[in-house]
Amino acid sequence: MTRMPLPLTTAQAPVVCIVDDDAAVREALDSLFRSVGLNVAAFGSAADFLARENANAPGCLVLDVRLPGVNGLDFQAQLAAMDNRLPIVFMTGHGDIPMSVRAMKAGALDFLSKPFRDQDMLDAVSMAIERDAAGRREADAIGALRRAYASLTPREREVMHHVTAGLMNKQVGGLLGLSEITVKIHRGNVMRKMAARSLAELVRQAEALATHP
Amino acid sequence: MTRMPLPLTTAQAPVVCIVDDDAAVREALDSLFRSVGLNVAAFGSAADFLARENANAPGCLVLDVRLPGVNGLDFQAQLAAMDNRLPIVFMTGHGDIPMSVRAMKAGALDFLSKPFRDQDMLDAVSMAIERDAAGRREADAIGALRRAYASLTPREREVMHHVTAGLMNKQVGGLLGLSEITVKIHRGNVMRKMAARSLAELVRQAEALATHP
DNA sequence: AGACCGCACACCTCCGTATGATTCCCAACC
């Protein structure tokens, strides 16, 4: 049996990552977030943020649209392209409507114009952290599923697909050119490797794997 | 056997509903949309739109934020409260960022500042119609499922829940204080009424009913 | 040597359905 690496969810405390080229803004936000007990990491540029040690810590990102070198919206797309799902709260001093709409369409959680009320920022960050936690819980579950699915042999995967599609063992055998007995063996292996205690559970797992690409 | 009303999806042509108090804007948009072969219905106020004959036709809504009497964003919330899922494309002459962010958060498909390029509006409306069609297909499927589920007796529903949770007939019987035979009969009725040809299909139906409230 | 893949026999459990019957309740009908 292949080893199944347990996720070891240490449930790290969330970190609010601030990226703004203005040191005064960074400090103001830093003290604002610390005042409500949040952990903060501040960066002067997108590159600094990307170079940080704890690259995939939970939390959220508070991002100025105008950054040195990179546009904040382009940076958002860049993060999405590298599968960084950290929720983003934008802020801007000289923004316009198309900019905010583009950010929101791309999945930003909020878009605040400077100057903004402290409470608005805290609300946005609070929501962002919540969404991040929910996203991580889901990603963990899907990740465990994918690891289990990856441990299946090609034949076992085929059998799993047909079984979770509702076919009987003999029908699967007919489709794959196998005897029913062999299908049963593969099916048993699938149930064991996927840690499914019932067909219903296996169907749900197959559904989750199919809908979360 | 209870009758199962078939959806009779007549696949009506989509209609772009324009709501703007400025007749000139309405006419300009009307000819723009007609030029690409879309059906259009124009209204001067939110009330006029709500009073229209074909209240739930497929399509989308092109909405000015500043409307006579009602705020466009409030109207959006009002539509959502009355379960109208028509995708909304906002336009505005005097909008600001908080306004656009609020609209996008509430599910608006786009938010265009006047003057906008014709192509931007056509792109937004095209996307909105597409999303509406997808939403309707899904709503139709869920609706059919719910009708079937509603035709189940209370006992049959209980049995369905436990069966789709992965329990064996005898376990269901133990939980509900029934003999295994009785559970089998209810289970057979569930499969017939839900038109499920396999347990896998029934599990997917239960999943769809649970996740789409 | 260890995986993956394949098959057969045997045995047990579980599922599905048909037949038949009983009870309760509610509504329609005379």
Place this chain on the structure above:
DNA sequence: GGTTGGGAATCATACGGAGGTGTGCGGTCT
């Protein structure tokens, strides 16, 4: 008002089909 009919719910017996597992065997490929 009583009768009748039907749906819902319950259970029993019985049978055939489908699922699950163990034992044993053999092949291929790395």
